[in-house]
Each structure stands twice: as C-alpha cells, then as structure tokens.
Amino acid sequence: MALYRQLQVKFWQDGFVLDLTPEEKFFYAYLMTNSKTTQCGIFELPKRIIEMETGYNRETVDKLIKRFVDYGKIYYSEDTKEIMVKNWIKYNFINSKNTILCINKELKEIKNTEFVFKFYDICRELNYPLEIIFEGIQEVENNLSEDTNSEIFKQNTSLIEKEEEVEETEETFEENVDFKEVVNTFNNNIHPITPIEYEKLKNWEDDVKCDAIILAIKEAVNHNARTLSYINSILNNWYNLGLYSAQAVNAYQRDWNSKNKKDKNESMANAEAYMYVE
Template sequence: MAKYRQVHVDFWQDGFVLDLTPEEKYFYIYLMTNSKTSQCGIYELPKRIIETETGYNRETIDKLLSRFIEYGKIRYDDKTKEIMLVNWIRYNAIKSSTVISCMKKELKSIKNKGFIRELITLCIRYGYPISTLSIDQGEEEEQEEEREQEEEQEKEQQENMSIADVSDFYQQNFGMINPFMSETLITWVNDLNCELVLEAMKRALVQGKPWKYANSILKEWAKKGVRTIKDVQALDEEFRRKREGQANSNSSNKTKSESEYDYDF
C-alpha cells in the first residue's frame, strides 16, 4: 500500500522556515516525507539511511540534526536511532479511528519511552482523544522486560567482540586493511555492531564474493532496520518464502539458497 505525507502550502511562508538556509529547508522536508516516517511522528531513522537518501555525509547530518534539536523541532536518540518530529501531531490530525489504530500499533514498537511520554503530553495539549492512544501498561511492561532481557543477552555476546576481531577477520579473508577500509569497518560497527559485520563478511565468503558484497549486505540490513542476528534470520525466512512463492508460480525460475541475495557489488 502506498504511503503519502502531506505538507501544507503554508509551510513555505512559516516564519521559522523563512529563516532557514536552503540546506536546512531541504533537510526539514526530508524529515517529514522520507520513507521511514510514521503516523505518530516517531520513527527509526539510522544516520546511514539519511546518508544514502540525502547524499549528505555524516558530518553534515550530525550538524543538521544538532541544529534542529536546538531549534526544538526534533528529538534524536543515538542509541535507538529513533527520531521524533515535535510538531508532527499539531499538523496531522489523529481523530479518525483508522489513524488512531495505526498510531497505537506504532507506539508499541517505539523503544524510547521518553518520546512516547512527550507525545502523550502533546496530544493532551492539542485536545486529541488521549484515552484512545493508551497502551495497556501490563502488556507494555512485559514487552519491555522481554526486550531488556534480549538486549542484555545480545550485549553480552557483543562485548566479547571488538573492532579488532572484525579487522583481523577482514585481513585473514579479504586482504590488508588500508586507512579507508579501517574507517569503513569502524563506521559499520558503530552503525550496526561487530556481530553483524562479521556475519556479513562470512556470507560473502560462502558465496565466494569480495568485500563489496558484504558491504552491500550491510547497506541492505541498515536500510531494513536490522539490529540483531535474530533480525537477520527473520529476513532470511522472508526471502526464502518469497523465493518459494516465485518457484511455485514459475518452475523455470532460477533456484537460490536462503542466504544468496541479489546484491550489487
């Protein structure tokens, strides 16, 4: 189903927008209309995705995010990689049952609970039916506890790894590391984690592919919001089902293994 985001024509005459630089206007429009946006105005947006979609480098992105945080227009959580558009619900009505249902579903997946609390406060301020947005507290606490346990287990696994392990694996299987490649590996480890970078390299080796193939895998994982090996396994299963469906509809289709993706390199 197609998704659309509305930007009122008065946007360009808004006093705040008029004072923005062209670069800031473009970035503000991007934050309101990119493919990751949600009905509640809180969504996950890794900096790697912003780089890919806007063409800006990391330094520029950090600078622009900091500016809009200072302007009071957004919140950004580097840990969960979630962003909140502070004025989103002010200009996007949430009174219809369809919109409310969508928002309730979205709120359950938001990791930064501070963003949810701020959203609830804003709903009250603008007179929206806050009761319809409430999440069952018992269910929320149970889900939060399960997430914390999973995160703790993943943290323990990742603590046993380091960038040195990633670098050693690269040198043993792909070649010597130059300064550019070292910076690339560090960036991926920071954006995802050591475990996922190692997994991508292992998959490239299984397919007999060079580093560029592993890099393409990491880009795809970042784009799809992959954060753990469990997420990777879910993506593998989705890919397997898709391939099976294609095979059933057309027996002449080429058969591929579960881990063989059509990555460009």
C-alpha cells in the same frame, strides 16, 4: 499500499522556514517526508539511511540533526536511532478510529520510552483521546488518572465508536457565510473570543470557507474539546485533505463512512467464505 506524506504549501512561507538556509530547508522537508515517517511522527531513522537518501555525508547529517534539536523541532536518540518530529501530531492528527489504532500500534513499537511520554504530553495538551491512543501501553496508562480530563476522553471514545454504528447526520450550512458568523459561533460555543484567537481564526479565511471554520468549531464542541488548538488541528486535517468547505467535509465523511461499512461487509463475507471452504 503506497504511502504519501503531504506538505502544505504554506510551509515555504512559515516564519521559521523563511529564516533557514537552503540546506536546512531541504533537510526539514526531508524529515517530514522521508521513507521512515509514521502516522505518529516518531520513527527509527539511522544516520546511514539519512546519508543514503539525502546524499549528505555523516558530518553534515550530525550538524543538521543538532541544529534542529537546538531549534526545538525534533528529538533524536543516539541509542535507539529514533527521531521525533515535535509538532507532527499537532498538524497531522485525524480523529478517526483507523488512524488512532494505527498510532497506537506504532507507539507500542517505539523503543525510546521518553519519546512516548513526550508524545503523551503533547496529546494531552491538545485534548486528544488519550485512553484510546495509549491503550495497552503500560508506562503511560499509569498516568491516566481521573485528574487528566478522562471524562473528556471517554466521550471522545464514545463518539469514535459511534462512527461504526450509525451515519452522522449532515448539517445544512448557508453559503457565503461571513466571518462575523464565525466569531458569533465561537463566542456562543467556546468562550468570548480574544484578539489573538480572532487573528488566528481570521487567517484561516484565506484557505477555507467560513462555513468550514464554523463546522470545525462545532466538531470541537461535539468532542468536548473547546480549545483553539483543537479547532486548528481539525482545520489542518481538512486542509491537508483538500477539504475547503463544509459541503466538501460532509461529502468526504459520508463517502468515508460508506467505504468503511463496505470494507467491513466484504471482510465478513470473505471470512464466512473461508470458514465454508474449511
């Protein structure tokens, strides 16, 4: 199956990117779209591969890696030849069982345990479902005690499991909802909005409809993750998928659930056929 990595068009207008040299811009885009990238954003990337894929010599590769480490955008391990794109999971996380299982599998193959702990800290800060993401990873499981919001993660686990059992009930949203309703929804479900939170949500109005922002707020409430960072991660996921309205999100989720059930039924049918042949 072909793999694709999406790069938002807003990337080129990002304040950090605008200040980069042309060489640095290309390298930053390469780090997020190269052939070794993974769902978790941690992957083995030997320098000889970077040389082959970019055309840069070793001296240039060393220089660029050091710069982005100094910029605080990546970590690089000389021992394991692994790289971690620091904010990758913040903007590319999708709260679905298949995605989380994929991330869990990738984490088990990471050689540099320090990267796993850094990844754990980021996921914890963003209120991602740690107990599922790090299931079976001994070093991290020892940190999952009662004082790490484990009740929240159990609720997230329950919500994900329910995707397999029943179709989610679609909500009806009014068209042409204005931003005032977004603010009211945030105030009533999260907490009284601050000026900074207002501006960050207002920025989303340029890219998605207000009903999608409202839906993202309600999704955060359903997952008991009442933070702006979690709402932003939901909106980023939808934006990357080309879902700019609540209607588009509902249609996508409905199609995904339908396809998931169909694939499961086909797998069961194939397994029964195989057993019959045997």
